[in-house]
Amino acid sequence: MTILVTGATGTVGRHLVHHLLVRDQKVRALTRDPATTNLPEGVEVIAGDLTDARTLSAAFDGVTAAHLINFGGDYRLLANGQQIVDLALQAGVRKVTILNGWQEGTLEPAVRAGALEWTFLNPVQFMANFVTDWGEPLRTTGVVREPYGDRKSPPIHESDIAAVAAVALTQDGHHGQSYHLTGPEVLTARDMIRIIGEATGRDLRFEELTPDQARREWGAPGRRPNLSLFRAFTQTPGVSEGDLVEILIRMYGTPNDFATTLTDNVEKITGRPPHTFAEWAAEHVDQFK
Incomplete structure (x- = not known):
């Protein structure tokens, strides 16, 4: 077929x-x-x-x-x-x-x-997003400056999402299912910077900003995060970049039980555990050097 x-x-x-x-x-x-x-x-x-x-x-x-x-x-x-x-x-x-x-x-x-x-x-959060979010600052300064360094997520390797799709498309038994897909571990932003540092052999750091510091830094020309993707996903075409910064800061600081709950769906469906963030980081060292 x-x-x-x-x-x-x-x-x-x-x-x-x-x-x-x-x-x-x-x-x-x-x-x-x-x-x-x-x-x-x-x-x-x-x-x-x-x-x-x-x-x-x-x-x-x-x-x-x-x-x-x-x-x-x-x-x-x-x-x-x-x-x-x-x-x-x-x-x-x-x-x-x-x-x-x-x-x-x-x-x-x-x-x-x-x-x-x-x-x-x-x-949940794609591991690949961290190339977009952190690649440039880590390559150029070795530092990520953001609020809420202890915010948590169980990021998933994009290949694991694809592996689940491949099974569902080629085998029966998945009709009507809505699969919440996560990686194998809940990590903080600090954890992930440390893991990328270990993979690259570089001294990488996370510097925590207060929400007010983030507003000031991200409001300066050339200093705000890339908001185009965030704008598209939040479906807010008429909202200013300043308001998008506020939404992003609020999202970082608001615990989300659904987004931080681990599932075993990848392993149940594919027959193997999902990739760890360390494995993903080892595959992408060139994008953080």
Whole structure:
């Protein structure tokens, strides 16, 4: 059978392509620009954009299962979920996995209401996010300056998310499941800086800011964190960057039981424990040097 992978060049999608090839599956990869796609030999690459249903008919043709994401290339939630589901059903797609962003959009309710066999993947913080968040300051100064250094999360390796998707797409028994996916350990921001330091052999430090210090630092030109992804996921297009900073500081400082609760779903579904943050850091040392 042919399995369609949307977001195939993204953080999770590229790992999913690998996991499916290892399982001897035929893979079709959806991308907006096939000319710039670097995927393994044997993968069928097709042009298309999830935000534009008119480009998806050929992508779904002959596909029996598909991995979908609930956001487009700008990380905003899809507005055309029902159209995507209708096209998939018309093409004969039988099952789908949905990688969720921070909130539900139009895709999830359309999938639930239709005839597709579905599995929702709800990961917590991606380990890959720390390259985006901390890569530049650690490379240039060796220091991350943020509030709430003892905030906790059980970050997950993006390959583990993909491994769960590969099982759900190729095996039965996962229809109607919504899997909360975590890594194997709850870590603080300080813990993760220490682990990255051990992997790189560098003296890396976390310097804690008070909320007021963070407001002042992040309000200065060139000093605020990258808020474009955060803005997209929080669906706040009209909110100023100053307000986004406030939201981010409040989020860092507010305990979230759901986001810090470990699950064993990765091991139950894949048959192996999830990767540790130390393993991930060892794979990405070049991005922190």
